[in-house]
Amino acid sequence: MPLHINTPLIESRPLSAIAKSTIWLKLDALQPCGSFKLRGVGHACEIHHARGAKGFISSSGGNAGLAVAYAGRQLGIPVTVVVPETTTERAKELLAMEGAKVIVHGSSWQEANQLALTLTTSSDAFIHPFDDPLLWSGHATLIDEVAELGQKPDVVVLSVGGGGLLCGVVEGLRRNGWQDIPVIAVETEGAASFHAAIMAGKPVEIEGISSVATSLGAKRVCDQAFECSTTHHVKSVTVTDQDALDACQRFLLDHRVLVEPACGAALALAYIPHALDRYDNVLLVVCGGATATFAQIQQWSAKK
Known part of the structure; x- marks a missing residue:
């Protein structure tokens, strides 16, 4: 038996109503140690x-x-x-x-x-x-589980830090014959090393991490993450820290699950009006995060 568990895939009525799309949540925040x-x-x-x-x-x-x-x-x-x-x-x-x-x-x-x-x-x-083919292969099981349920999305939305989750999801899409599904990779503005790589046309090291989403705090994404952007349809999107923090608090209210700001970055797209309008079925990876407390999230929000 693997060490991870198969996590629930649920339709979010609150997020679907806001996004005007059907939002499916892959709840990897429920893994035994709190994240994907x-x-x-x-x-x-x-x-x-x-x-x-x-x-x-x-x-x-x-x-x-x-x-x-x-x-x-x-x-x-x-x-x-x-x-x-x-x-x-x-x-x-x-x-x-x-x-x-x-x-x-x-x-x-x-x-x-x-x-x-x-x-x-x-x-x-x-x-x-984050930078190891063994990790990417393991992360790809997230897509395997969705495929086993026959729930093919129009797009996958996820957070990107060092790029391990992105690499795994792209591997999972390909090995399930879903290479036509685009991925939206979301970062906060103060930790946007993937976006910097896209803009530069190659992986580059950003000067520093100024975001509260410290789990996204790799100053340079792994080479494979950038490679994925050249061989798969990957769109880079950035949100503010406040967008991510607001999403964490709203998600706690909507689904009784506390996630950290790094996860809130991806969730923010579902809470920002019209950000996902063009898609009918959205798979949103709730990657989780065990180290942030609600008090911390409130404190960070108060400082913004």
């Missing part, structure tokens, strides 16, 4: 476990680190997660709850990642947060 990351991370961890890995090393203070910690606990493998100084206390508490060793290092994910790589021995497996 478990699909790819769980798959990678199972593969490395089968190959004899004695430890898992990760570099993420967010959902990827939580997924590695959860997978390690389930497989009986010790986990070390290196997180940057910006990581919230809530995230560190959740990592510790899963039994992971947490090391705080550096002011950015890049610095935490550099240390994590030096800690990885020949008996360990390094689990990258």
Whole structure:
């Protein structure tokens, strides 16, 4: 059995009414560790476990680190997660709850990642947060589940950070014969590394992350994510932090599920009038996020 679960696919009446389209929600916020990351991370961890890995090393203070910690606990493998100084206390508490060793290092994910790589021995497996074909293959199961239900959408809407989910969804569409379905990749304006790559015609590193949607905070998307934009119909869209925060709060009211601003970025398109008018059936990936609290979302909104 895989470590992730098949998540519900439900029609959202509140969002459908606003968007004037039928909005289908793929509720990956209900994964055991709170986000879609478990699909790819769980798959990678199972593969490395089968190959004899004695430890898992990760570099993420967010959902990827939580997924590695959860997978390690389930497989009986010790986990070390290196997180940057910006990581919230809530995230560190959740990592510790899963039994992971947490090391705080550096002011950015890049610095935490550099240390994590030096800690990885020949008996360990390094689990990258987003740039690994094993992850993409695991994330593609999200589309497999939709295809098994026979619910073919006109478009898939998702959030993009480092690009792992985008790569997985495109792989899933292709392996199910749905390569004609476009993808809308949404970012907040202060974390728009994918949009920067589209504008530049190649992956580029943005100067910094100024968005509250820190789970989108990869300063450079993986090469495969950009490659997907050249071989598949992918539209890049940016929204404001306030759009994402408003979507988080409205979604909590509409569906009793709390997600973080990174997920709110994709949800925002359903709440912005006319953003999805041209599509009849929309698949919206509710990617989740376990590290944001409602109090934090309210505080961020108050500062905007």
